[in-house]
Amino acid sequence: MPSGPISQANPLWNLDIPKIPYDTTRARRLLAAQGWSDSDGDGILDRDGQPLAFELIVPNSSPSRRQAAIIMEEQLRRIGVEMHIRELEPVSHTQRSQRGLFDATFFGWAQDPKPLGSISGTWGSEGANNFGRYGNPLFDSLLAATSRGTDAEQIRQTWMEALRVIQSDWPAIWMLAPFQVSAVHTRLENVFVRPDQNWGATIWQWRVRPDQMLPRDRIGIR
């Protein structure tokens, strides 16, 4: 799990920030402290006659998110929380997320390679793509200081502080920052996979080694 809203491609990526552990006993205790209990014995917590239930919208084009949503549904059921998964066509999912029409949305961002360039847009108070409407002036100012800085170590320290702030607020759970693993046959040379692009972006530059060519590779070669 990533430690915040940042991908491995970014030099500021680190996993040193402590994360909330998976602890169902503590989760149940925290919910009980807020007045949630299973008063009718149906396995779902409730308070003032209201069951603890919400809907998660997921784009039906993303197998990894659909599968992760099913695991989340099961894990939440264990602590008495009912999560309904609603799969939506991708553009509808984006539009509903943009308009804030969700209880919870499972969203994925493709971050640009510019350091922290898009984070103010997605998590800053004034961010146009801040779908969860998160707002913390301290986080905004730390992010701004990070963007202005020139000293690498100072930028890292400020960013770590910003991470601690957003983590204490937990406006979202950053589920995955997947590693893209590409296996390439040794017959090929000049293979380069860009970290910010699909593996096939440079395929036009790949070549089969001349001494490794099969008859099918020679079709059309004069």
Place this chain on the structure above:
Amino acid sequence: MTRFLVRRILHSVAIVFIVATITFLLVHIAPGDPATAQFRDRPVSPEIVAQYRRDWGLDRPLYQQYLSYLSNIARGNLGQSFSLNRPVSEVVLQALPNTVFLAVAALGISFAVGIVIGTAQGATPNSRFDHTLTAATLAVFSMPIFWFGLMMMLVFGQWLGWFPVSGATSPVYSALPFLGRVADRLHHLVLPALTLGLGGSAVVARFHRAEIAEAFAQDFIRTARAKGLSERDVVLRHALRNALLPAITMLGLSLPVLFSGAVLVEHVFAWHGMGLAAFDAVARRDYNVVTAIALFGAIMVVIGNVVADLAYRRVDPRTRAS
């Protein structure tokens, strides 16, 4: 005849206009727009999104967009694809031959197989053979076409390895000699055409069985038998010829079903035709491509129906007087 033709052509133009309007409205009321689809998972600034909408005229009121759309298609201008940044005419003309190729092959299979099965059943009504074929055709007809396609891929592509399961040509197609290209195309055509064609053949067979059974109850069949003709001649020369007339109407009616089925079959077999292009265009909210494909589909269907009507008038003298 000329009056009939003019009336049918005017009807066809009205149908195409209605289809163009409904498609335009449907794609525009779908959630999101080309900008939402374009920047779906990229957190770009609102200024860039606004600029994109301005550049493509998406910020104008819907009625203005509709009027310029009508004015453009009236002049034969289908516009530019939002997602591919190419003229829509290029996108459609690239996909059209593949769809026509697949649809014609599927149509041929569905009528050839359907008529043979329907004739065999109609000639032996209520026999064990008839019941077995009824069960088989109903089973094929009931199968979702995408699932049937996947099963065809599994059996003939994966297990037996006889046919390719994806695409309309091989990667080395352009380097093949002429006959090699023809063979390559036909090899790739087999599974998608069978998937689309066999589904349709079940309908043709059910319909044709009833026609043959009805023909068998007619006086001219009794006369043919009384003349001492063999059963084979009775079936092929008398019952079949008469029962084929309604099949011409069915041919025209099959076209819309074929095109809608082609969307799924092209997607399953990654067949680069109009169905796959439409599927991708809908996902990207590429309004111009979606409306152009619907327009072309409508034009092809109305042409198919006019041709079927003309063919029917030609083979059935009773319809010429009306």
